[in-house]
Amino acid sequence: MISLPFRTRRSRTRASRPQPGLRVTWFAAAIVAAVVPFAATPARAQSYPDRPITMVVAFAPGGSTSIVARAVADRMSETLGQKVIIDNRPGAGGTIGTKAVAGSAPDGYTIALGYTGTLAIGPTLYSHAGYDPRKDFAPIGLIGNAPNSLVVHPSFPAKTVAELIAYAKANPGKVNFGSAGVGTASHVSGEYFANAAGIKLIHIPYKGTGPALTDLIGGHIPMAFAPIPATHSNISGGTLRALAVTSTTRIALLPDVPTISEAGLTGFDASLYYGLVAPAGTPRPIIDKLNAALREALDSDDVKKRLVADGTNVTPSTPEEYAAFIDTDEAKWSKIVKASGAKGD
Incomplete structure (x- = not known):
């Protein structure tokens, strides 16, 4: 709908009214202006991408x-x-x-x-x-x-989620976890897990999952929450140990790895x-x-x-x-x- 400028009845004198020819020209211009962008869109899409x-x-x-x-x-x-x-x-x-x-x-x-x-x-x-x-x-x-995976360095003493929670409770504020950075899904998954388990974990942010896993594999941090696409080869190769996945059901790629929900934190779900x-x-x-x-x-x-x-x-x-x-x-x-x-x- 094209909106016209508002004019009071008093201000609309004969002299101020647009001449017929001008009115037609203005209206035609408005129609062209309204239609051209829509006419151009199919043409752009047809040639896209160039x-x-x-x-x-x-x-x-x-x-x-x-x-x-x-x-x-x-x-x-x-x-x-x-x-x-x-x-x-x-x-x-x-x-x-x-x-x-x-x-x-x-x-x-x-x-x-x-x-x-x-x-x-x-x-x-x-x-x-x-x-x-x-x-x-x-x-x-x-x-x-x-899902994310909860992975630890092979030297870390906990071999199950229950053992991890017990270890963290016995060593409050001494267990670090790495993530892809502040605010990433791996960071918030870790905070979500700590809150649900009633434990204190120290967050170590990195500039991406890759750098975090490099430090984890090198033994500089003990654990991390990281997406399975980035960890499964290391899990298979034995350079990382998977304690759990963060979905509500196990995944075919890691059938022997339990979910965090199975480990006792019922309903825990941090899929990506x-x-x-x-x-x-x-x-x-x-x-x-x-x-x-x-x-x-x-x-x-x-x-x-x-x-x-x-x-x-x-x-x-x-x-x-x-x-x-x-x-x-x-x-x-x-x-x-x-x-x-x-x-x-």
Whole structure:
């Protein structure tokens, strides 16, 4: 609807009324102005993409987000006919890179790997995160989910969750755990676990899961919460010992590893979800093209094998389904963050 300027009956004299010719010209211009952007959108989408696409991963290389992003980016590049380039932008629990994408041009050439840590945890943990997960992004689609793993150095005395809790109670404030950084899902999972178990753990933040695991394997810290895509090879190789997974059910990749819920903290669930998002305002035809490329990638045997082998359960979706999930996941983690007392600022 085109709104016209308000004029009082008194001010509308014969002299002030627009001439018929001018009225037609003004109205035609208004119609053209309203229609041209919509006419241009299909043309833009039809030629999209005509240059490389940047996929921002808001954490350092080597973590689960990079593993998942690269698995889908390689196949999407083939489908779209343009390279999908991974751009790691770590910092502030992933909020720096995520905020940058929220402020990018909504043209489909800058997208982000959406993640539980950035879209569900960060907005509550950081009072100045700088973005709203519901308003500042156009969801493209889900990729999948994976639980965190509670892993320890092989020399750590606790071999079960119950033994870990007992050890921490006997040594209050002396057990450290590493994470991908303040405000990340691995950090809040650790705070969530400590709060549920009634123990005190000292948080050691790193600039990504990769650096945290390097220090854990090197024996510089005793334990960490980390996504299974980043830990399973070390668990299999014996350089890390898995005490539990943070989902409510065991996973096929590690069938002998119990859940934290099984270990006595009933109902404990800290699964992580991955997806793709674009800046709000990205034209729907472009979102649809990206969603189709993502779904094709997730349907390919090669990508499925890469993700499943790293412990990720593939769950493709529509943009609408992912939008609804972001809303639900943020509401859940907001409560957990507030209950844990964790702060990112």
